Amino acid sequence: MASLFPRRLLGRRNRATQTERVRERKHEGFLRYANFRWAKISGGLCLLVITSYALIDVTPRPNGGSWYGYTLGTIGALLILWLTALGYRKRKMTRDAWSLKAWTSAHVYLGLSLIVIGTWHTGFQLGWNVHTLAWALMMLVILSGLYGVIVYATLPAALSNNRDEMTQMQMLEAIRAFDRQLHAAAQPLSPEDTAPVLASLDEDPFAGGIRARLSGRYPKDATAAALRALSLSHGGNADARQKVIGLLSQKEAALARLRAHLRIRAMLEIWLYVHVPLTFALIAALSAHIISVFFYW
Amino acid sequence: MSDAVKVAIIGSGPAGLSAAARAAQLGLAHVLLEKTDHLSDTIFKYQKGKRVLATPERLDLRSDCRFAEGARETILGNWDQDAANNGVNVAYQAEVVEVSGQKGAFSIKTAKGAVIAAENIVLAIGTQGNPNRLRCDGYDLPHIIYQVDDPEDFKNQHITVVGSGDAGIENALGVAEEALENTVTILNRSKDFARAKAKNVSDMMEAGENGFLSIRTETQPKLVEPGWLTLETPNGDERIECDVIVARLGSVAPRGFVESMGIEFTGPDREAFPKLSPTFESTVPGIFVIGALAGYPLIKHCMNQGYDVVEFINGNSALTPADEKDLAAIFADLPQKKSVSEWLDYLRTRVRIFADVSPLQMREFMLDSKVAFYRRGEVVFEKGEPGSSLFAIADGHAEVEVAPGVTVPIEQGSIFGEVGLISGRKRGATIRAGEDSIFVEVSRTAALKLMAAVPGAKRVINRISLERQLLQIFKGGLTVDDLQEVVDQAEVVRVPAGKVVVTEGEQGDDVYVIRSGSMVVEKDIGGKPIFLRYLPAGSYFGEMGVLSGEPRNATVKAAVGSEVIKLTGESFRKMLAARPQVRAATEAAVAERAAMNAFIESRKASYSSAVDLYSDTASFxxxxxxxxxxxxxxxxxxxxxxxxxxxxxxxxxxxxxxxxxxxxxxxxxxxxxxxxxxxxxxxxxxxxxxxxxxxxxxxxxxxxxxxxxxxxxxxxxxxxxxxxxxxxxxxxxxxxxxxxxxxxxxxxxxxxxxxxxxxxxxxxxxxxxxxxxxxxxxxxxxxxxxxxxxxxxxxxxxxxxxxxxxxxxxx
Known part of the structure; x- marks a missing residue:
């Protein structure tokens, strides 16, 4: 995919001394890449499909089986296979000049263009069959991808703000440190007060399941419960209790940060668990669609 | 003195052992003095099974002892055998405390009171120095160690760390790692940890609060026994379990001991080495220094030197060092055919920076250098290329392209490439051979060593580099003669990071050239310092003041530790007066900078948040x-x-x-x-x-x-x-x-x-x-x-x- 590389950079490479290599220095995100090059290409492609569809009079009626339908179908199928190859490109660290940003940019915009290419390929004939199943799966893949684009564009700043220069390991380490201090500080407490603190110590910060992870709400949180229980408690060693309450609220804050971190990361990743399996389902349905079309030629 | 040995070798590391083995082979009366009860203590103290590498590969080993890459045990075992097979006369437990006398009649006193008479002394004591020992009974027990190579060597043990400096705290934290399940105690004689970095102290305090180690202040060891340690605490004595003691009480560097014999060093810095002749003889005749102490930390170098030095002492003046063939290879491709020593003399007489270099140093520098023949017009390096080596012109001359089509010659004996060397920046100009020439390329490391060891070379390089920097800044139109006065009055000033060199609003007309490091320019706009510009090494500032005579219009401070060259305003003005076209060029540059400043100020009004963000980001x-x-x-x-x-x-x-x-x-x-x-x-x-x-x-x-x-x-x-x-x-x-x-x-x-x-x-x-x-x-x-x-x-x-x-x- 040398064409994915801006000509400007390639030109520089040729002019430069032999030792200098390609350097991508421009600071721009994947959506704005090369001044929206792939948005323009993809938009042009859609426009071309829509106008040519309107201008070309396919008889007896627009259909996936006409020469025009086959053309769109072939483009669409090849595009789907190429878009799937992003998963391989991303992980294959070859030594030549390629930019995953350029690939992502093309993936996003060309993927969106499939809405037009795929739908216009059908000639708007949808029904309850394997052909429409392939189309529906494709639309679901695109929708999940669209969600991905939106979260990629909006969530990273929130992730950065929330972590505040801490790494995930440091967040976990902070919670462990509070646990150790709580363990020591809770020794003088009465048995009734100790029980909720122990529950908080036993709690796994990762527990709560996918719903809690995505919503960021942990109604059964033992640390919050311990905090409530201890603030209501009387008698016993009040000083020790105050110290434990202080530590519990610090732990609560640390937990909140970790949970927000996990929540944002989950939202950045969850769609891939839909997007990727559906892609494989789509490829299976697409194969069935193509085989059946040729079988009934 | 009839019982005097021909040579006494102090230190039985690779250098000393190799020297003793050669002496034994030559049948010289010798003694190898070792302060411990085993050979080569530094390598002995490596952790078990540690692989010892044999670099540099290209260097041949010349020794009567074996050495190749292998495990610590194999190497030490070989050396013990080799010492015995060669008939080396070792005196263990012989720590030297004093050396007196002169060549032919030295008298060496050991800690145990023995006195050894020797005609020559080879000093091969390394650079480790002696770690300070515990001052209590049982200080010599084997479970007291002075370094921790790998904390994972300790599992499920009772460990006491003595000493509260950074080394002690870091070791204690290392072995206190939760997974290792050690019981760790750290002792401090005083109440607070004043000698350690704040970060280390806070990490240690946190580990203490979390129960990973116990911190005992105002406590010191009183008696060491196997498995137990008695402590002297403010509340009386206490006996604790203890399998290992890590003593981190600092060490005495060997320099004081070496200087006490009258040996001079190349300078006062920590990196200085003893001054040596080509045969490793120090400034005290009869005392030879080899190995790490002489500045050669690699084992192979040490062993070769041990061999060579004894040959020299034995009167073998024809011996060529083991690196002779490497040096011959360096000169092999040149058109003229000369022997290695002829080449070395040729370079020393023809190149200014090599004039004060001793033959031994010259060999060393050449090993890190290349000598090449260039045809007329051949490019040596191009502008903008990275590179930090220094070139010297042994024959012919070089042409510098100061501006497109404008070249300036550099004569034989001079140097080029010094800007890259000093500032670490990319090459400032393209250089070609002006005729068929021979250039020496000295690597950055070797060039820095040269500057540190030979003051004359340092002066020449600094002066040339300043002249060139000025010539480059003012792009042609100037000659070295014009710069004479400016350069004579120039002064190199070290600026620590963050220090202000020029303050906005103050009067001043000195001009500064950044030699190394970088500066930031800030302007006070609305009571807030706004970042204007980043100045890399090689740029200059302060020229507006000279031209206009007005107060400084911005503050310049060091972004990192830097060196600037201060030129007096007066000499600078004189230079400009003599060369009107240079003045015009400078004024144009000043106008450009002023326009930039105005731009920022104008933006400040309309895009104040953008400018603030830019400025804050720059500071970050x-x-x-x-x-x-x-x-x-x-x-x-x-x-x-x-x-x-x-x-x-x-x-x-x-x-x-x-x-x-x-x-x-x-x-x-x-x-x-x-x-x-x-x-x-x-x-x-x-x-x-x-x-x-x-x-x-x-x-x-x-x-x-x-x-x-x-x-x-x-x-x-x-x-x-x-x-x-x-x-x-x-x-x-x-x-x-x-x-x-x-x-x-x-x-x-x-x-x-x-x-x-x-x-x-x-x-x-x-x-x-x-x-x-x-x-x-x-x-x-x-x-x-x-x-x-x-x-x-x-x-x-x-x-x-x-x-x-x-x-x-x-x-």
């Missing part, structure tokens, strides 16, 4: 040390989705280890500086690399060539913590077998668990691992190529802090 970047970077990885956290594909790409492009930690590091306004190499102008990691394997490559990258001995100096010297000590994991199955069949750990650095399972009991050697900017990979840095969203960028500070950027962003 400077604070993170990027002022000394040449190429750093930054991550825009508005785009980063945390996929860590950059780290995976890094690991998979190299041998399976990532050289960057994306998540770690500081962030400002969503601009994140991850833990990754910045390829500093003057790399801290290069400062002390015993095998000298860290270099700057053709693209400006600071990389390590094979040959790392795993000492960890670079890792400790790096202020940014970007160097890891790690062993390469075993190779993993290909990507497709992972994608399709789930084989192997997948892309990126394999988990330690997988590596451990794969390796079994094998424990490969850990060596330093750092970013090499994907040297030799055609596509360029993999971290940037593999970023799916464009969050990862690599920048140099000039690019990133150019005002053009503000225009781009705001406009």
């Amino acid at each position: 970047i400077m604070k993170e040390g990027l002022g000394e970077a040449t190429d750093a990885l930054l991550i825009d956290e508005n785009l980063c989705v945390g996929c860590d594909n950059c780290e995976k790409a890094c690991a998979d492009s190299h041998e399976g280890l990532s050289r960057l930690d994306r998540e770690a590091g500081k962030t400002f306004a969503h601009l994140h500086v991850p833990t990754s190499c910045r390829h500093c102008e003057h790399p801290h990691c290069m400062a002390d690399c015993p095998p000298n394997v860290i270099h700057r490559g053709p693209d400006g990258e600071v990389f390590m060539e094979p040959g790392c001995i795993g000492c960890g100096n670079c890792m400790r010297n790096c202020p940014y913590g970007v160097i890891r000590m790690e062993a390469a994991p075993p190779p993993k199955p290909g990507l497709l077998s992972w994608l399709l069949f789930g084989k192997g750990p997948g892309p990126g650095e394999p988990s330690p668990k997988w590596t451990k399972k794969k390796l079994g009991d094998e424990k490969p050697k850990k060596i330093a691992v750092k970013c090499d900017m994907c040297k030799g990979i055609a596509g360029g840095p993999a971290c940037v190529r593999a970023c799916p969203t464009g969050a990862a960028i690599r920048v140099s500070p000039e690019e990133f802090l150019s005002i053009a950027r503000l225009e781009e962003d705001a406009g």
Whole structure:
């Protein structure tokens, strides 16, 4: 995919001394890449499909089986296979000049263009069959991808703000440190007060399941419960209790940060668990669609 | 004196042992004095099974003792055998405390009171010095150790660390790691930990609060017994269980002892070495210095010197050093045919900077240098190329292209390339051979050594570099003669990071040229310092004051520790008066800068938040040390989705280890500086690399060539913590077998668990691992190529802090 590389950079490479290599220095995100090059290409492609569809009079009626339908179908199928190859490109660290940003940019915009290419390929004939199943799966893949684009564009700043220069390991380490201090500080407490603190110590910060992870709400949180229980408690060693309450609220804050971190990361990743399996389902349905079309030629 | 030995060798390390073995082979009366009860204490103290490397590979071993890469035990075993087979006369437990007398009749006194008479002395005591011992009974028991090589050697033991400096605290924290299940106590004689860094103290206090180690202040050891330690505490004596004592009480450097014999050093700095003749003889006749103490930390060098020095003492003046063939190879391609020593003399008489260099030093420098013949018109290097080596003209002359089509000759005997050497910046001009010429290229390390060891060379290089820098700044139209007065009055000033050189509003007409480091220019706008400009080494400032006579219109301060050359306003004005066209050019440059300043001020009104952000971001970047970077990885956290594909790409492009930690590091306004190499102008990691394997490559990258001995100096010297000590994991199955069949750990650095399972009991050697900017990979840095969203960028500070950027962003 040398064409994915801006000509400007390639030109520089040729002019430069032999030792200098390609350097991508421009600071721009994947959506704005090369001044929206792939948005323009993809938009042009859609426009071309829509106008040519309107201008070309396919008889007896627009259909996936006409020469025009086959053309769109072939483009669409090849595009789907190429878009799937992003998963391989991303992980294959070859030594030549390629930019995953350029690939992502093309993936996003060309993927969106499939809405037009795929739908216009059908000639708007949808029904309850394997052909429409392939189309529906494709639309679901695109929708999940669209969600991905939106979260990629909006969530990273929130992730950065929330972590505040801490790494995930440091967040976990902070919670462990509070646990150790709580363990020591809770020794003088009465048995009734100790029980909720122990529950908080036993709690796994990762527990709560996918719903809690995505919503960021942990109604059964033992640390919050311990905090409530201890603030209501009387008698016993009040000083020790105050110290434990202080530590519990610090732990609560640390937990909140970790949970927000996990929540944002989950939202950045969850769609891939839909997007990727559906892609494989789509490829299976697409194969069935193509085989059946040729079988009934 | 009839019972005097011909040679007494002090220290039985590789150098001393090799010297003693040669003396024994030659049948000389000799004695090898060793302060402990075994040979080669430094290597003896290495941890069990440690692999000892035999670098540099190209150097042949010339010794009566064997040495090749191998485990510590094998090497020590061989040496014990070799000492016995050669008939070496060793005196153990003979710590030398005093040396008196002169050549032919030295008298050596040991700690036990014995006196040895010797005609010559070979000093091979290394640089470790003697660690201070505990001052209580039982101080000589074997379970007292003075260093911790690998905390993982200690598991489930009672360990007491004595000493509360950084070394002690770091060791204590190391062995107190939770998984090792040690019971760790750290003792401090006084109440507070005043000698240690604040960070170490707070880490230790936290570990103490968490119950990982117990901290005992106002406590010291009173009696050491196997398995037990009696402590003297404020509340009386206490006996605690103790399997290992780590004593970190500092050490006495050997320099004082060496100087007490009357031996002179090359200078007062810590890095100085004893002054030596070509036969390793010190300034005291009859005392020879070899090995690490003489400045040669590698074992092979040491052993060869041991052999050579005894041959010299025995009167063998025809001996050529073991490096003779390497030197011959360096001169082999030249058109004229001369012997090595003829070549060395030729260079010393013809090149100014080599004039004061001794023959021994000359050999050393030439080993790190290249000599090449250039045809007339051949390009030596091009403008903008990275490079930090120094060239000297042995024959012919060079042409510098100061402006397109304008060249200035550099005569035979002079040097070029010194700007790259001093500032660490890219080459400032293209250089060609003016006729068929011979140029010597001295590597940066060798050139710096030369400047440190030979004051005359340093003066010449500094003067030429200043002249050239000025010539370059004022682009032609000037000659060296015009600069005479300016250069005579110039003064080099060291500026620590953050120090103000020029203050806005003050009167002053001195002009400054940045020799090394970098500066930031700030202007007070509305009571707030606004970042105007970043000045890299090689630029100048303060010229507006000279031309206009008005007060300074901006503040200039050092971004990193820097050196500036201060030129007096008066001499500068005289120079401009003599050359009107230079004045015009300078005025044009000043007008351009003034326009830039005006631009910022105008933006301030309409885009105040953009300017503030730009200014604050610039300050943040400077604070993170990027002022000394040449190429750093930054991550825009508005785009980063945390996929860590950059780290995976890094690991998979190299041998399976990532050289960057994306998540770690500081962030400002969503601009994140991850833990990754910045390829500093003057790399801290290069400062002390015993095998000298860290270099700057053709693209400006600071990389390590094979040959790392795993000492960890670079890792400790790096202020940014970007160097890891790690062993390469075993190779993993290909990507497709992972994608399709789930084989192997997948892309990126394999988990330690997988590596451990794969390796079994094998424990490969850990060596330093750092970013090499994907040297030799055609596509360029993999971290940037593999970023799916464009969050990862690599920048140099000039690019990133150019005002053009503000225009781009705001406009």
